[in-house]
Amino acid sequence: MPETMPLAGQTHFVAPSSETPLQATGMVDTSAPPEGQWKEAWKVLRRNWMFWVSAVLLLIILVVVCFPGLFTSVDPRASSLSRSLEGPQAGHPFGFDKQGYDVYSRVVYGARASVVVGLLTTVIVTVIGLFSGAVAGFFGRWVDAVIARIADIFFAIPLLLAAIVGLSALNNVWPNRGYWGGVLAVVFALAAFGWPQVTRIARGAVLEIKGLEFVDASRAIGASKWRNLFSHIIPNSLAPVIVTATVSLGVYIVAEATLSFLGIGLPPSIVSWGNDIAAAQSQVRSGDNLHVLFAPAGALAVTVLSFMLLGDAVRDALDPKARK
Amino acid sequence: MTAVATERPLLQIRDLHIAFTSGKKDVPAVRGVDLTVYPGQTVAIVGESGSGKSTTAHAIIDLLPGTGHITGGSIEFDGVDLTSLSARKKRAYRGDRIGLVPQDPMSNLNPLYRVGTQIKEVLEVNDVARGKAADRRVVELLEEAGLGDAESRARQYPHEYSGGMRQRALIAAGLAARPQLLIADEPTSALDVTVQKQILDHLDGLTDELGVAVLLITHDLGLAAERADHLVVMYKGQVVESGPALQILQDPQHPYSQRLINSAPSLRSRRLMARERAEVRAEAAETALEHAEEVIGHGEGPESAGSPSSADAASADEFGGQVSAPVIRTTDLTKVFKLPGKGLAKRDFTAVDAVSFELARGTTTAIVGESGSGKSTVARMVLGLLEPTSGTVEFDGVDITTIRSRAQQLAFRRRVQPVFQNPYASLDPMYSIYRSIEEPLRLHGVGTGKERERKIRDLLDKVSLPAAVMSRYPNELSGGQRQRVAIARALALDPEVVVLDEAVSALDVLVQAQILKLLNDLQAELGLSYLFITHDLAVVRQIADQVLVMQQGRVVEQAGSLEVFDSPREEYTKRLLAAIPGRSVELAS
Numbered sequence: 002m003p004e005t006m007p008l009a010g011q012t013h014f015v016a017p018s019s020e021t022p023l024q025a026t027g028m029v030d031t032s033a034p035p036e037g038q039w040k041e042a043w044k045v046l047r048r049n050w051m052f053w054v055s056a057v058l059l060l061i062i063l064v065v066v067c068f069p070g071l072f073t074s075v076d077p078r079a080s081s082l083s084r085s086l087e088g089p090q091a092g093h094p095f096g097f098d099k100q101g102y103d104v105y106s107r108v109v110y111g112a113r114a115s116v117v118v119g120l121l122t123t124v125i126v127t128v129i130g131l132f133s134g135a136v137a138g139f140f141g142r143w144v145d146a147v148i149a150r151i152a153d154i155f156f157a158i159p160l161l162l163a164a165i166v167g168l169s170a171l172n173n174v175w176p177n178r179g180y181w182g183g184v185l186a187v188v189f190a191l192a193a194f195g196w197p198q199v200t201r202i203a204r205g206a207v208l209e210i211k212g213l214e215f216v217d218a219s220r221a222i223g224a225s226k227w228r229n230l231f232s233h234i235i236p237n238s239l240a241p242v243i244v245t246a247t248v249s250l251g252v253y254i255v256a257e258a259t260l261s262f263l264g265i266g267l268p269p270s271i272v273s274w275g276n277d278i279a280a281a282q283s284q285v286r287s288g289d290n291l292h293v294l295f296a297p298a299g300a301l302a303v304t305v306l307s308f309m310l311l312g313d314a315v316r317d318a319l320d321p322k323a324r325k
Numbered sequence: 326m327t328a329v330a331t332e333r334p335l336l337q338i339r340d341l342h343i344a345f346t347s348g349k350k351d352v353p354a355v356r357g358v359d360l361t362v363y364p365g366q367t368v369a370i371v372g373e374s375g376s377g378k379s380t381t382a383h384a385i386i387d388l389l390p391g392t393g394h395i396t397g398g399s400i401e402f403d404g405v406d407l408t409s410l411s412a413r414k415k416r417a418y419r420g421d422r423i424g425l426v427p428q429d430p431m432s433n434l435n436p437l438y439r440v441g442t443q444i445k446e447v448l449e450v451n452d453v454a455r456g457k458a459a460d461r462r463v464v465e466l467l468e469e470a471g472l473g474d475a476e477s478r479a480r481q482y483p484h485e486y487s488g489g490m491r492q493r494a495l496i497a498a499g500l501a502a503r504p505q506l507l508i509a510d511e512p513t514s515a516l517d518v519t520v521q522k523q524i525l526d527h528l529d530g531l532t533d534e535l536g537v538a539v540l541l542i543t544h545d546l547g548l549a550a551e552r553a554d555h556l557v558v559m560y561k562g563q564v565v566e567s568g569p570a571l572q573i574l575q576d577p578q579h580p581y582s583q584r585l586i587n588s589a590p591s592l593r594s595r596r597l598m599a600r601e602r603a604e605v606r607a608e609a610a611e612t613a614l615e616h617a618e619e620v621i622g623h624g625e626g627p628e629s630a631g632s633p634s635s636a637d638a639a640s641a642d643e644f645g646g647q648v649s650a651p652v653i654r655t656t657d658l659t660k661v662f663k664l665p666g667k668g669l670a671k672r673d674f675t676a677v678d679a680v681s682f683e684l685a686r687g688t689t690t691a692i693v694g695e696s697g698s699g700k701s702t703v704a705r706m707v708l709g710l711l712e713p714t715s716g717t718v719e720f721d722g723v724d725i726t727t728i729r730s731r732a733q734q735l736a737f738r739r740r741v742q743p744v745f746q747n748p749y750a751s752l753d754p755m756y757s758i759y760r761s762i763e764e765p766l767r768l769h770g771v772g773t774g775k776e777r778e779r780k781i782r783d784l785l786d787k788v789s790l791p792a793a794v795m796s797r798y799p800n801e802l803s804g805g806q807r808q809r810v811a812i813a814r815a816l817a818l819d820p821e822v823v824v825l826d827e828a829v830s831a832l833d834v835l836v837q838a839q840i841l842k843l844l845n846d847l848q849a850e851l852g853l854s855y856l857f858i859t860h861d862l863a864v865v866r867q868i869a870d871q872v873l874v875m876q877q878g879r880v881v882e883q884a885g886s887l888e889v890f891d892s893p894r895e896e897y898t899k900r901l902l903a904a905i906p907g908r909s910v911e912l913a914s
Contacts (some may be wrong), residue, residue: 217743220710
């Protein structure tokens, strides 16, 4: 390096040290309360309009599911054929369907079947998928190969087709299953073919987490594999699984309606949106008295939309990278 | 690197302010930076992460990330104020007159295109050459950047290149349009030291020959001192000191520059470090001997059976400390991985090849090597996280692969603990700091809840963290603080050996210096033995007694640390030493 005279603009400059006081490196900001990942996610969630809209809607839907009697005093199975297809009138805001049932009452009572199928299926699918995916990702080798191949087989069969086949087979061995039997049959049929999706996501998340150093650190203090899996790896891979679960809840509700519409899901004796949409088919063809179709279809759409919105809001909060 | 004394500066930044928008607020990142670069000069901006050095550089070429925007000041390039130009006019400067060599060679080449195509793109976009002429030029450029057999290299894809080769290709791309200014943003921080030296030497020669001015962005003061004429030290978005490189190094005025120079491992006086080390050693050896006697005296656990008495092996080492019996001894340690070969056949890859070394109680053995040398694999085998293919790891005389029962395994775990490299991945983000440090205590059933809390407070105090961090989560702490927590967790079970796998490599120099000091203090106080894995020879001097130099799975040199630095025997060690940046810079003190 040659010793030359400093050029203009390159003379030795020293900032007055008062301008940028040196900071102690051991400082911890204690002004705010401590925040874990979940708390931080809640903070993001709280500021999202999608979350509040869906939360309010879902709260209303849940109340309807639990206490339909609060919203209507009309029996959804009380048929008065004389009023068949009558339009909205006092006391019967959505009018009557072809059988002379009160449409509003049926929409209120039909919520239970749809939401219960959606929730139960999601819970079962998530538990099976999370566990199988975590075990596959964590242990690898042949365990992974076996679980992944089984999941692939189930994944390759279209959900609806599989459910149709499964439910028809079930009808032969378990006819006349009543309300809860009917609901559970649909839940099992959907869950049996829905879990591989969650397995794949859980497996991917676990693979990512298991390579991190805190897992090695935990092994080095002598933690067993299972302890490591349950106390470190699974809790850290929950976020993407929860996101998938909330979004797929809506999908299962739609699947239930589709199956009932096809006449294979819930038996006609059970009041459900899918069954009512199926019953409204003839009106679709003739083109009049469409209120019979729009009421249950609208209720279904609002419910699914609420779950999807919630899913999106949760994803934004838990996985900021996926945000657009 | 001769500064040509022309009247007009090539680049003149005046009172530059840059802010990032967060919500509705502007968060300032760069505050009032002044900077002047003359044609043909090399100017370095030095600072730690978050100092605003990269932001300043990116503002020049209008490549500010995200919500960043210039809020004040001017950037004059060759007499034209770039901040007043339209986006289209600014673009004309990029590549054509100002080239960029980006930081990460791994992600800055598009993996789907041939390397030649990507350099050709630079030529075509800037109207330098087209078609066949451009193809010929690409080969010349790659040759110029020091890639052999450039013609066939141009037709290869990025994944067929090593990290160093990719960086050469990026340099070729940066210089393709013959810019007057080249911005090199940490151009070699992702590379091994020996490769770093080659690349920087080449870049120096090339820019000298072409008369290109270089704005070098780096966190490495040694590197900046060696390569630049003029130095700009940045701290928290402001320039704290700037001036001739040599003058700042030998006589820093601002307290921050002083701190930085005192902490840079490559620049610290060797004598001083040896003296510090000797003090640590003397104290550590004493504590360790006491500890060893205690262990043997009480016959605690099956491990102590058959271990040689520590006293009879004692002799003085080069730091004047007592050398006691080895706590860890590896014999012909070998690890072979099966990799997919041609077709269905598997190929053997020997990651670690017959490595034998000893770690004496209360001392530090450093394993140094570049990426792929097998040093971390050795660490994992010593920790018992990976089974050796052959050879043994003896802990206190007992082969650890023979430990089978759960009780014995837990006993072994208590005595050997790791600290890993990445401060962002070494703590479970879902665990509070308290829970993280408590985990080992809980798992080993140590103490009652109250006793554990007292222990955790004590541990945090040992690593100089306030007790207030207990309720915090890792995402609320800085990298250095997390690494302290990781050390506290490793010490929770009162281990005898701590395996530090690149434990300070990801930290800024100031923080690195603090952690190294902490490790030295803890060694003296607790008589710990360290196995210190690193790629950075400069750091080794501050902490190691014994040094193992590894290359491609083999130990190429093994000696005392003073000996390795003063009279290295092997060619490879000499090369590693020569590659430490800033070694040639004479300091006044």
